[in-house]
Amino acid sequence: MVFSSLTFLLYFLPITILGFFLLGFSIKLQNIWLLIVSLIFYAWGEPVYVSLLIISIIVNYIMGLLVDRYNDVNQKKAKIALTIDVVANLSILFVFKYMDFFISSINGAIGKNVIPKAGLTLPIGISFFTFQALSYVVDVYRHDANVQKNPLDLGLYIAFFPQLVAGPIVRYKTIEYYINNRRFNINNVTEGTWRFSIGLVKKILLANNLGVVVDNIYKLTQTGSDMYQVPVVMAWIGAAGYMLQLFFDFSSYSDMAIGLGKIFGFEFDENFNYPFISKSIGEFWRRWHISLGTWFKEYVYFPLGGSRVKNADIMVRNTFVVWALTGLWHGASWTFILWGLYNLLFLLLERIVDFEHRNIPAVIRHAYVVVIFMLGMVMFRAQDIYLMREYFKNMFMANGNPFCSDTSIMILREYWMVFIPAIMCSIPIAPYIRKKVEASKNVPVKFVTKTAWVALLCLGMMISVSSLVRGGYNPFIYFNF
Amino acid sequence: MKLIEKIKNIEHKEKYVYTAMFFAGMFSLSILSAKNSLPEIKKTATVATKQLQQKLKGEKVTATYAASATEDTTSSDDTSTLEAIVSTGIAHVDNNITTSVYKRYDWIEGYGTVNRLVGKKEIDGFSYALDKKNAYNSVNFWVTVPDHDYRRYSQQLLTLKNEVGKKGGKLIFMGFPNKFDSTWDSGYSGIPYNDYNNQMDELLLWNRRYGIDSIDFRTTLKNSGLTWKEMFYKTDHHWTGKAAFLAFKDLVGHLNDKYDAKLDPNGYYRNINNYEIKWHKNIFLGASGRSVGVSFANEGLEDFQTFKPKFDCNITWNKMKGNYTDTVLIPSKLKYDNLYESDPYGYYMNGVCQMDQIINHNNKDGLKVLWIRDSFASPMIVDSIPFCSQIDCVWGKYATDDYVKKAIKNTDYDYVFVAYGTVDLLPNFFHFYENDYPKKD
Numbered sequence: 001m002v003f004s005s006l007t008f009l010l011y012f013l014p015i016t017i018l019g020f021f022l023l024g025f026s027i028k029l030q031n032i033w034l035l036i037v038s039l040i041f042y043a044w045g046e047p048v049y050v051s052l053l054i055i056s057i058i059v060n061y062i063m064g065l066l067v068d069r070y071n072d073v074n075q076k077k078a079k080i081a082l083t084i085d086v087v088a089n090l091s092i093l094f095v096f097k098y099m100d101f102f103i104s105s106i107n108g109a110i111g112k113n114v115i116p117k118a119g120l121t122l123p124i125g126i127s128f129f130t131f132q133a134l135s136y137v138v139d140v141y142r143h144d145a146n147v148q149k150n151p152l153d154l155g156l157y158i159a160f161f162p163q164l165v166a167g168p169i170v171r172y173k174t175i176e177y178y179i180n181n182r183r184f185n186i187n188n189v190t191e192g193t194w195r196f197s198i199g200l201v202k203k204i205l206l207a208n209n210l211g212v213v214v215d216n217i218y219k220l221t222q223t224g225s226d227m228y229q230v231p232v233v234m235a236w237i238g239a240a241g242y243m244l245q246l247f248f249d250f251s252s253y254s255d256m257a258i259g260l261g262k263i264f265g266f267e268f269d270e271n272f273n274y275p276f277i278s279k280s281i282g283e284f285w286r287r288w289h290i291s292l293g294t295w296f297k298e299y300v301y302f303p304l305g306g307s308r309v310k311n312a313d314i315m316v317r318n319t320f321v322v323w324a325l326t327g328l329w330h331g332a333s334w335t336f337i338l339w340g341l342y343n344l345l346f347l348l349l350e351r352i353v354d355f356e357h358r359n360i361p362a363v364i365r366h367a368y369v370v371v372i373f374m375l376g377m378v379m380f381r382a383q384d385i386y387l388m389r390e391y392f393k394n395m396f397m398a399n400g401n402p403f404c405s406d407t408s409i410m411i412l413r414e415y416w417m418v419f420i421p422a423i424m425c426s427i428p429i430a431p432y433i434r435k436k437v438e439a440s441k442n443v444p445v446k447f448v449t450k451t452a453w454v455a456l457l458c459l460g461m462m463i464s465v466s467s468l469v470r471g472g473y474n475p476f477i478y479f480n481f
Numbered sequence: 482m483k484l485i486e487k488i489k490n491i492e493h494k495e496k497y498v499y500t501a502m503f504f505a506g507m508f509s510l511s512i513l514s515a516k517n518s519l520p521e522i523k524k525t526a527t528v529a530t531k532q533l534q535q536k537l538k539g540e541k542v543t544a545t546y547a548a549s550a551t552e553d554t555t556s557s558d559d560t561s562t563l564e565a566i567v568s569t570g571i572a573h574v575d576n577n578i579t580t581s582v583y584k585r586y587d588w589i590e591g592y593g594t595v596n597r598l599v600g601k602k603e604i605d606g607f608s609y610a611l612d613k614k615n616a617y618n619s620v621n622f623w624v625t626v627p628d629h630d631y632r633r634y635s636q637q638l639l640t641l642k643n644e645v646g647k648k649g650g651k652l653i654f655m656g657f658p659n660k661f662d663s664t665w666d667s668g669y670s671g672i673p674y675n676d677y678n679n680q681m682d683e684l685l686l687w688n689r690r691y692g693i694d695s696i697d698f699r700t701t702l703k704n705s706g707l708t709w710k711e712m713f714y715k716t717d718h719h720w721t722g723k724a725a726f727l728a729f730k731d732l733v734g735h736l737n738d739k740y741d742a743k744l745d746p747n748g749y750y751r752n753i754n755n756y757e758i759k760w761h762k763n764i765f766l767g768a769s770g771r772s773v774g775v776s777f778a779n780e781g782l783e784d785f786q787t788f789k790p791k792f793d794c795n796i797t798w799n800k801m802k803g804n805y806t807d808t809v810l811i812p813s814k815l816k817y818d819n820l821y822e823s824d825p826y827g828y829y830m831n832g833v834c835q836m837d838q839i840i841n842h843n844n845k846d847g848l849k850v851l852w853i854r855d856s857f858a859s860p861m862i863v864d865s866i867p868f869c870s871q872i873d874c875v876w877g878k879y880a881t882d883d884y885v886k887k888a889i890k891n892t893d894y895d896y897v898f899v900a901y902g903t904v905d906l907l908p909n910f911f912h913f914y915e916n917d918y919p920k921k922d
Contacts, residue, residue, distance in 0.1 A: 007578050010511040017504075047567040190496040193503050212606035216622045228626045410671025417599045450495035457499060461506075463595050469588035471579055473606045 001044040038161040049123035060133040068147035101332030125165030136172040145173040162260035168271040168291035182265035192262030199255025201460035209418040210245035225399040234408040235394035279365035281346040339379040517581035529570030593777035612668040616715040617769035619675040635687035640914040657857040657902040658699040677903035717767020722788025725860035829859035837874040854900040877910035885913040
């Protein structure tokens, strides 16, 4: 099930909210209710693999108890329990997500299909809930979090539907307080509803429409230049479009997750912070998918030594490991690994030249970040090396392709009303205006502006619902991770 | 603290207002839609449960979601595993929920209106686009990508011709006109309208190469002197009954000239005065329009043309017996409760069925004809009834290798007509002899 569906909006969400508030007299019952609906939410899209989620909850619950039991008493046994948990979680991830990739790579290296592929389908959100569950046991081991003795409450942490399938990756200590200490707060409900609605509108009106353009351009590229010549302008429209589509697809999901969490009394950390205003690649990755970056920092980079190591080579090695894994986390393909290493290259270069402290005009910095990220997104989107190569060749007129075409102009003509709002919403114009309005003492201006916000959001929601009723294009890119 | 004081102290009052509206809207729409959705969901759940029971008992899964013979069942539900059955059931429930939303068509029209107001000419992710006449056209980015093997289709037609010829029959390929054609259309620059004329040209070229007798009805219309409005509809991809009649005339002339068929020697059946042409005002929303809505083009409903013989017939069509309007012409299609579920083009033979058979009791010595066709052929088939004793029809995507071979084996057809529009020159319309065509140079 996806948030941007009528099943969710008309049935799942109202029933969940109704049940939640009717059980408002007991946090325990509310937690059980939320766990049940979360499992139903997941089972709707994965009727078989919901069992995998339940197994993950059970395994991590038991391992968490064992780690806690032996921590400080028998550190060796605690470490064994932790190791078993890490191996179990990563094994699940490996089997379902990476096994066929490694088999293909081995077969490719040998030159024939020696090892048969397993052909397992990727369970939705496996990368998210596996990392989340793993972080819980590690945090218990590190004394960063208290062990959760109630399996249902732990189940709620791992399976809570707002962030189950596409994050943010929530650390247990972030959510621990709210599991048993929530208080009804109408302000949370209004803030959460507002945030959820903004996310839904951005997803349907911006991300989905950008996706239409991007998918067609990539499919035409896939056919090869001898079948269809993708002009340079069209290729750049597709690259920019995908960059924006991915941002809105993912950040809007995070908005909806954070908003829904708030409605139910949970506070999740922000996952995006206007990454396109970054002035360096380093800063970009501190603003994009913050929860994943934090996870890798806490559980891979720092344990390896981080940057506080005697030898710069070790720091480079640590950064290499993080970025290779980050690429691999996104997908089992060489293009994702290449993409991870591409980002690594710029991060290291920036460190070497101390880019963030150099006196470079802001405009150039912003342009540099956007272009570098956009080119990286071509790798990210391409399913294979062939498509990546063809796409780059089209972008730089190396395929004998023309510069422009009627179809390229047509795409801009038909979709300017998506591209322009997308660009505007990717930079913090709205918070700036909101800040000015809040600070203003001019009551009529405040009233008119706030009324306009409400009217705009209502209009956006109505158009979004009409789009869903129409049954148009509605993918969720990060479901593939 | 008094209520007014409390309200005054609330920060972000606009979010409270919005939240109230959001929940009111969500719960209202949910309750109002549930009235339509729940019976459909119940039906879906019943079928899914039955499928699960049959699968668990090891029986053949016979319970199905399909509704009628005219439904496209080529993409039948996967019942191979328990997981597939559950997933399919869930997909059907999602579909039930989407199609039973309260005031569904108002929402669709609203979506069309918004697209029109922002000046868009295409809609639904390049599914449809308006041309400069404000007519709906299908759109496809692949229209200029040469990704089908028309030479092979022609070779398959050659095999079919040879097989039919063994029993003395003749094969004729007919190409129906493309609604979007540069002769009579101008579209907005850059939009990839479904203009498959090049593809039809290529197939006809290969047909000439392999000696397949072909008739190009695009030429018929271009030479007809008809206006665009007399040939096509704005909200539908089909041609009018009158345009089809002109094609029928050409077909008869062709059979007489080339095969000395001696059909209609007095020209009675080719005399348009022997047909009643009626325009039914403001009733028609074609297939494209039913998908997109009326508001996108903002031109309202169209007039629909019926083309009916003034003379009688005595036929059996799919177990119905009688005159034209008792059988192959269906006046009830012109009346409907729900505009978006209407199908006036179904006036002609219900649009297109998987398979049809017409037996003409008034001409037992008439021609035996097999039409491998799409929906464009339906009005022509009706026009051709007087000459035939038996007409077998199969919708191209159901003309499997087995079906065609069996049909030819069991019946000595005088003619086999393969009749497709430009948009149906696709692999799934050329299944016959797909593995045993002569690979000629």
